Amino acid sequence: MSLQSKQALLEFVERTVRETPVTDIHTHLFAESFGELLLWGVDELLTYHYLIAEMFRYKPDLTYDTFWSMTKREQADLIWQTLFIEHSPYSEACRGVVTVLNRLGFDLSERDLGKYREYFSRVSAGDYIDRVLDTAKIKTVVMTNDPFDASELPTWEAGHGLDDPRFQAALRIDPLLNAWDATWPRLKEQGFDVSADMSGRTMDEIRRFLQSWISRMNPLYLAVSLPNDFAYPENSARGRIIDECIIPVTREADIPFAMMIGVKRQVNPSLRSAGDSVGKSDIGAVETIVSRYQDNKFLVTMLSRENQHELAVTARKNRNLLVFGCWWFLNNPSLIEEITRMRLELLGGSVIPQHSDCRILDQLIYKWDHSRSIIAKVLCDKYGDLFDSGWRLEEEEIRRDVADLLGGAFWTFIGRQDPAQG
Ligand code: REL
Ligand code: ZN
Numbered sequence: 565m566s567l568q569s570k571q572a573l574l575e576f577v578e579r580t581v582r583e584t585p586v587t588d589i590h591t592h593l594f595a596e597s598f599g600e601l602l603l604w605g606v607d608e609l610l611t612y613h614y615l616i617a618e619m620f621r622y623k624p625d626l627t628y629d630t631f632w633s634m635t636k637r638e639q640a641d642l643i644w645q646t647l648f649i650e651h652s653p654y655s656e657a658c659r660g661v662v663t664v665l666n667r668l669g670f671d672l673s674e675r676d677l678g679k680y681r682e683y684f685s686r687v688s689a690g691d692y693i694d695r696v697l698d699t700a701k702i703k704t705v706v707m708t709n710d711p712f713d714a715s716e717l718p719t720w721e722a723g724h725g726l727d728d729p730r731f732q733a734a735l736r737i738d739p740l741l742n743a744w745d746a747t748w749p750r751l752k753e754q755g756f757d758v759s760a761d762m763s764g765r766t767m768d769e770i771r772r773f774l775q776s777w778i779s780r781m782n783p784l785y786l787a788v789s790l791p792n793d794f795a796y797p798e799n800s801a802r803g804r805i806i807d808e809c810i811i812p813v814t815r816e817a818d819i820p821f822a823m824m825i826g827v828k829r830q831v832n833p834s835l836r837s838a839g840d841s842v843g844k845s846d847i848g849a850v851e852t853i854v855s856r857y858q859d860n861k862f863l864v865t866m867l868s869r870e871n872q873h874e875l876a877v878t879a880r881k882n883r884n885l886l887v888f889g890c891w892w893f894l895n896n897p898s899l900i901e902e903i904t905r906m907r908l909e910l911l912g913g914s915v916i917p918q919h920s921d922c923r924i925l926d927q928l929i930y931k932w933d934h935s936r937s938i939i940a941k942v943l944c945d946k947y948g949d950l951f952d953s954g955w956r957l958e959e960e961e962i963r964r965d966v967a968d969l970l971g972g973a974f975w976t977f978i979g980r981q982d983p984a985q986g
Contacts, residue, residue, distance in 0.1 A: 567957045574944045576959060580966045581940035585703035586932060587971025587982060589863075589888055590787075590822075590919040592708050593928075595731035596689050597724040601715060604692055604925035605684040606677065609664060610640035612924060613838035614657035619643045620835065622651065628834035644677050656896045660930035667699055667929050693925065697730060700928040703984035704971065706784055706919075709733045711777045712740075712750060720780055729983040734822070735783035740770070741810075742791070744801035762804060770809045778817050784978055785863055786814050787822035792843025792868065794825050796853045806853070815860050820978060824891060825850070826867030842867045842893050847874040854882040861977065865891045865919075872903050876910040886977045888916035895921065895931070900938045908946060913968045939969065 567573040594601040616639075620626065623646065631639065647658050666672055670680055687695075697703075709716060709725070719725050725733060739747040748766075751758045756769040774786070797803055814821045825845045832839040845866060854862050862885045866875050872894075879885045887907065890900045900918065907915045917939055920931035943966070951957055968976075975982045 565959045567951075567959060567962075570948060570951055573947055573951055573957055577944050577947055577962060577966075578940045580963055581936050581943060581970075583701065584963070584966045584970050585701050585984065587704040587706070587974055587984075588702055588920050588922070588928065588932070589706050589784075589916055589971070589974050590708070590734070590824075590865075590921060591705050591928075592921065592923040593705050593731070593925055594707055595725070595728040596693060597727045598716065598719045602689060602693075602925060603923060604689065604696075606661075606665075606680045606926075607636050607640040607684075608924045609661050609926050610643045611636055612657060612927070613836070615643050615647060615661075617835055617838040618655055618657060619646045622646050632836070641677070649675065656934070660927060660934070663930035663933055664926045667933065668926075693730075696925050696928055700932045702730075702928050702932065704730055704732060704982060705928075706732050706734050708736045708787070709781055709783065710736045710738070711773075712737075712747070725781060732983070733781040733783045735774075735777050735781055735786045736788065737774070737786060737810075738788055740773075741788050741802045741805055744805070762801060767804070767808045770805060771813050774809060774813045775817070778813070778819070783819060784980065785820040785822045786810065787824065787863075789824040789827050790845075792826045792828055792845045794823075794845055794849055796849040811857050811860055815857070818979065820861035820863045820886070822863035822865075822888075823850070823853075824865050824867070826871065826891075844868045844870045847871060847878060850875065850885070851878050851881075854878070854885045858882075858884055860884060862886070863888055863916075863977075865889045867891050867893065869894060869899060869903075873906060876907050876915075879911055879915070886914070886916060886973070887911070888974070889919035889921070890917075890935075891919075892921060895935075897934060897938055900935060901942065904939060904942045905945075908942060913965050914973060915969070916971075916974050917969055 567576055596602060616631075619642065620631075631642070634642070647653055648661070653659060653662055662672065665680060668683070670683075697705075739750070745760065748758045748760055751769070751773060754773075756773050757764070758766040758769050778786070796806065810821055826842055828841040828843045830839050831841040845868060850864055864875065864885060865888050866872065875887055879887045890903050894900070894903060904917045907917065918935045920928055920935075922928050922931055947957055947962065971982065
C-alpha cells in the first residue's frame with residue numbers, strides 16, 4: 565500500500581522502526597546455559613563499567629582499591645547515590661538505566677533502589693530473558709565467545725552453548741592476535757604443537773585450533789578487537805596469523821572476519837574494564853586487507869569518530885566489507901545520528917547501523933530504544949526527501965528496508981538464514 569501523505573509516511577516509518585525485530589550482531593551477553601556469565605538486574609546495570617568511570621570523576625578522594633574492595637551491592641549504592649541522586653542522570657549511560665527502569669514499569673519518582681532490587685530478587689533468569697527480549701523486540705543476540713575464557717568452557721564442553729537459538733555464537737580471538745607471547749603457551753597446554761617463534765607446525769596447529777572451535781561453536785563470524793595502531797600488512801605475529809591462519813580458515817568456513825579497530829587498552833589500569841580508551845586508526849590497513857582478499861568477507865567497525873567517513877567510503881569500494889555499529893564511545897545519540905545519516909547517504913541500506921554491545925541483558929532495552937529513535941529520525945528525513953520529490957513510497961518496501969537495516973542485511977551478507985525466521 566502506498567503512503568498518501570507525508571504525515572502518514574513519517575508515522576509509518578517511526579512505527580516500523582520501533583516494531584521491527586532486531587538481530588543484535590555484537591553483544592557481550594550469554595544464553596542462560598552459561599549460568600553466571602549472563603549478567604542482569606539493577607545492581608549489574610549500575611556497576612556497568614561506563615558508569616564506574618563516570619562515578620570516579622565526581623569522587624577525587626575515593627581510592628580505586630577502596631572501590632574494588634566493595635561488594636557489588638555497595639558499589640551499586642555508591643554509583644546510584646553519586647550519579648543519580650547527587651547529580652542528574654543525563655549522560656547516555658545514566659539515562660540508559662532510567663530508560664530501562666521506566667520501561668520495566670517502575671515508579672521513578674520514588675527513586676527507591678530497594679524496590680527495584682526487590683523485583684529482581686523474585687524473577688528467574690529464564691523469565692527475565694523472555695521479558696527483556698520481548699520488551700526490546702530482539703529476536704537474535706550474537707554473543708562474544710572466547711575460547712581462552714575458562715568460564716565458558718564447561719558449557720561448550722557439555723554441548724549446551726547453542727541450546728537457545730535466540731543466542732548465536734561469535735568466535736572471539738583477541739589473545740591469539742594481540743598477545744602471541746602470552747598465548748602460545750596456553751595453546752600448547754591445550755595440546756596444540758606451537759612454538760614461540762612460530763616455527764615447525766605452529767601455523768598448521770593454529771588453523772587446527774580455529775577449525776575445532778568453529779565446529780564446536782558454529783559461529784556467525786570470527787572476531788577480534790584491534791588497537792588503534794593496527795597495521796596491515798605487518799611483519800609481526802599478528803600479521804602472519806592473519807594471513808596464514810585467519811584468512812584461509814574463515815574463507816573455508818565461509819564466515820566473515822570481524823575487525824573492531826581503534827581501542828587503546830588500559831590507559832588507566834586502575835579502572836579495570838573501564839580503563840580502555842580510543843585512538844584514531846589507519847584506514848589504509850582496512851583498505852589493504854579487504855582488497856587483497858576479495859573472496860573473504862569482512863565486518864568492520866571503528867571506534868574513532870574520525871575514521872567513520874573513510875570507513876564508509878572504503879565499503880563503497882569493496883562489497884566484501886560490511887560496516888557495522890556505532891561502537892562504545894560512539895554509542896551516544898549525537899554521534900549515532902551523525903554517523904547513521906552519513907552511512908545511509910553513502911551506502912544506502914547496505915550497512916548495519918547499530919549493534920548494542922550490551923554487557924548486561926537489561927541494557928538491550930535502552931540501547932535499542934535509544935538507537936531506534938535515531939534510526940527512525942534519519943529514515944524519516946530520507947524517505948521524506950523522496951516523498952517531496954514525488955517518489956511513490958510503499959509500506960511493504962519500507963518494512964523491507966527497515967528489516968534489512970535491523971538485521972536482514974547481516975544475514976544476507978553472511979549467507980545464512982536467521983534462525984528466528986524459522
Ligand atoms: O568488544 C569489545 O572489545 C568492547 O566492545 C568491549 O571490550 C567494551 O568494554 C564494551 O563494553 C564496549 O561497549
Ligand atoms: Zn564489544
